[in-house]
Amino acid sequence: TAEPTFAAVDLGASSGRVVLGRLAGGRLETREVHRFANGPVPLPDGLHWDALGLFREVLAGLRRAGRPVSVGVDSWAVDYGLLDASGSLLGEPFHYRDARTDTVAESFVDTFGAAELFSRNGVQFLPFNTIFQLAASKGAALEVAETLLLIPDLIGYWLTGQVGAELTNASTTGLLDARDHEWSPELARAAGVDPALLPALRGPGEVVGELLPPVVAETGLTGTSVVAVGSHDTASAVVGVPARTPNFAYVCTGTWSLAGLELPAPVLTEEARRANFTNELGVDGTVRFLRNITGLWLLQECLRTWGLTSDDLPSLLAGAARAEPLRAVVDAEDTRFLAPGDMPARIAQACRDTGQPVPATRAAMVRCILESLALAHRRALREAAELSGRDVDVVHLVGGGARNELLCQFTADALGIPVVAGPVEATATGNLLVQARSAGLAGDLAELREIAARSHPPTRYAPRTSTAPWDRALRNLPG
Ligand code: ADP
Ligand code: LRH
Numbered sequence: 261t262a263e264p265t266f267a268a269v270d271l272g273a274s275s276g277r278v279v280l281g282r283l284a285g286g287r288l289e290t291r292e293v294h295r296f297a298n299g300p301v302p303l304p305d306g307l308h309w310d311a312l313g314l315f316r317e318v319l320a321g322l323r324r325a326g327r328p329v330s331v332g333v334d335s336w337a338v339d340y341g342l343l344d345a346s347g348s349l350l351g352e353p354f355h356y357r358d359a360r361t362d363t364v365a366e367s368f369v370d371t372f373g374a375a376e377l378f379s380r381n382g383v384q385f386l387p388f389n390t391i392f393q394l395a396a397s398k399g400a401a402l403e404v405a406e407t408l409l410l411i412p413d414l415i416g417y418w419l420t421g422q423v424g425a426e427l428t429n430a431s432t433t434g435l436l437d438a439r440d441h442e443w444s445p446e447l448a449r450a451a452g453v454d455p456a457l458l459p460a461l462r463g464p465g466e467v468v469g470e471l472l473p474p475v476v477a478e479t480g481l482t483g484t485s486v487v488a489v490g491s492h493d494t495a496s497a498v499v500g501v502p503a504r505t506p507n508f509a510y511v512c513t514g515t516w517s518l519a520g521l522e523l524p525a526p527v528l529t530e531e532a533r534r535a536n537f538t539n540e541l542g543v544d545g546t547v548r549f550l551r552n553i554t555g556l557w558l559l560q561e562c563l564r565t566w567g568l569t570s571d572d573l574p575s576l577l578a579g580a581a582r583a584e585p586l587r588a589v590v591d592a593e594d595t596r597f598l599a600p601g602d603m604p605a606r607i608a609q610a611c612r613d614t615g616q617p618v619p620a621t622r623a624a625m626v627r628c629i630l631e632s633l634a635l636a637h638r639r640a641l642r643e644a645a646e647l648s649g650r651d652v653d654v655v656h657l658v659g660g661g662a663r664n665e666l667l668c669q670f671t672a673d674a675l676g677i678p679v680v681a682g683p684v685e686a687t688a689t690g691n692l693l694v695q696a697r698s699a700g701l702a703g704d705l706a707e708l709r710e711i712a713a714r715s716h717p718p719t720r721y722a723p724r725t726s727t728a729p730w731d732r733a734l735r736n737l738p739g
Contacts, residue, residue, distance in 0.1 A: 513661025520550020
């Protein structure tokens with residue numbers, strides 16, 4: 261048919277995919293053409309990403325993409341590659357779960373001042389924010405580096421030869437000024453780097469460039485350009501939220517749970533800082549006022565420890581559904597869960613530390629994780645509403661966690677308001693919709709969301725129980 265197609269490259273921390281989309285009859289039709297695993301690679305100097313391997317998979321996906329008008333790339337936030345003066349990559353990018361920032365982040369904040377830092381960058385304190393990764397960097401690479409490229413921008417550079425920094429992802433680095441949306445030279449210098457390392461900013465919808473000849477040769481694509489999308493995966497996911505009313509909250513669930521609100525302006529108050537909220541930039545000048553919650557990573561790492569895979573999830577989840585409710589909950593925002601390793605042992609320890617019974621079976625452990633995530637969603641969303649003075653009457657839960665009925669139901673039960681689940685591929689959806697708009701095929705955010713809603717009829721979970729047992733469970737969490 262004649263409708264133009266678009267290709268979304270969506271790199272998640274646990275898997276990547278290439279998804280094609282086209283608008284037909286006011287709906288977005290999508291087709292996944294390639295999917296591949298992703299994860300941390302332990303090397304002697306720490307945890308890394310296999311960036312070249314990811315690029316090879318991107319090319320493999322694009323080879324199956326037909327003839328898209330454009331390609332848009334998004335990925336997880338904060339991580340970066342460094343290029344030398346000739347454009348060569350200086351080493352494999354570090355993984356944000358690498359331990360090198362552990363103490364540096366806190367001492368940076370102590371020196372700079374937590375309130376001062378937040379008033380400038382508006383970003384949640386997470387030890388792996390780019391600003392702290394740079395402050396923790398040792399070795400020669402940073403000395404000879406000329407350009408820092410965030411992961412989607414690095415892929416964009418390898419596709420087109422063009423460098424730049426897409427705004428939504430730049431806003432996660434801690435190096436962007438929260439008010440004027442420009443790089444902050446002072447913050448770069450405080451992190452020990454030359455501000456010239458940070459390339460020119462570009463916004464979602466802008467053309468990045470045309471595919472380089474070796475990419476054309478490898479993929480067979482001619483006449484395809486690369487378009488900047490909300491290159492932070494969470495920014496694209498929020499575009500893909502099928503909200504039809506203004507008073508919506510969202511939880512983007514995958515490796516992480518990102519729970520918050522879309523606002524017209526940042527909340528830079530002392531209360532927001534103490535509650536550790538972030539003001540990341542969304543598409544069309546919006547602000548994503550949210551908190552990062554250790555999400556289904558908790559479950560992913562349990563599976564890995566148990567020698568299981570996501571194929572085992574359906575039976576584990578069935579067991580969790582039968583397990584005793586709210587026996588024990590842990591604080592899903594505790595940084596003790598950040599690093600890879602024996603997750604069941606760490607969860608057991610967290611239960612002991614709070615005087616709760618240790619989950620005795622795998623089913624009980626999975627139940628504990630899902631209930632803990634639901635409680636964390638509730639806590640973050642209620643605080644977000646309070647800190648921003650907004651009402652919330654529906655929660656959209658999107659991403660891989662939308663496949664998890666228990667997680668959706670528990671979130672509705674804990675909050676006492678309906679959860680509307682899906683799309684699972686909200687990120688690819690948002691990525692594709694911004695490309696379609698760049699090609700002149702769609703309008704404002706509300707219209708993009710209307711298309712998302714028509715394309716993926718979501719599943720509604722009404723609260724089944726009173727919130728009272730959840731109110732009580734919350735008292736088992738420290739703080
Ligand atoms: P990311 O983008 O961070 O890599 P995804 O959005 O792809 O994450 O979501 C991954 C999560 O989706 C997994 O951690 C898993 O818990 C969940 N998931 C995958 N398949 C299923 C399934 N069949 N049932 C329930 N949950 C699933
Ligand atoms: C989710 C995500 C999240 C970030 C984290 C590093 O994939 O982008 O928004 O904070 O990864």
